Amino acid sequence: MRTTDLLTRLAKPAAALALVASAAVFAPAANAADGITAADVNPAAGTFSELSETNLTGAGDGTPAGAVAWYKAHAGSTGWEHYCEKAAENSYGVSGVWASANAHWNGASPKHTSGKPPAGSFVYWNISAYGHVGIADGNGGFYATSVGGKIGHGSSTSYFNNYRGWTPAAVPRR
Known part of the structure; x- marks a missing residue:
């Protein structure tokens, strides 16, 4: 032609x-520019740790254990920076469900603003125009992007400022 x-x-x-x-x-x-800055991190409230290689079996298989395994398998990756919602969805084996962490928080239910989130549940922070989301480890900590500048583990949901709460572990759907 x-x-x-x-x-x-x-x-x-x-x-x-x-x-x-x-x-x-x-x-x-x-959420390509989630806008997380150093001011959003509260290092006195928790620590982050480097994660070692882990068993990849079950990662991203739609289960809470698979979601945690996905984050452990991607520990240290900087390729997911500014894509926290996409990482959270991918940890459950899906993509493109919610436009941002704020949209996920607003659309998911039931919402819990207190209590220790079970392993694999979604944990949210209101720290930018798009929010921030990660996956609970079941022990009061979480896995997420932007932990020390990469996918990592925070020992407390207070690692980031303005913690919103959590929603149950489930494959993201609208």
Whole structure:
């Protein structure tokens, strides 16, 4: 096809709409700039630790144990920075359910603002326009992105400021 023919086709509304729709599939997630800064971290409230390699069996298999295993398997990765919601969803073997951690918090239920979250539950912080989310370890700590600048483990949900609470461990769905 000649370039002029292609340009003529793209000028037609239906073709233009199809091009825009196909581009949207490849657009980055809405939380691509979650805006977590040093001011959002409360190091006195908890520590973070480097995680060693772990057994990958079950990682991302849709279970709470699989979600924790996914985070352990990705420990130290910086490739998930600014994609906390995507990481949380991927830990359960899904992607593209919620646009941001705030959207996940607002849409999920039941919400708990106190108590120790069970392993694999989602834990949330209100620290940016998009919020922040991770997965509870079941012992009062969590796994998430942005822990020491990468996927890591925090010993307390107070590691980040403005802890919101938690929602039960489950494959994310709307």
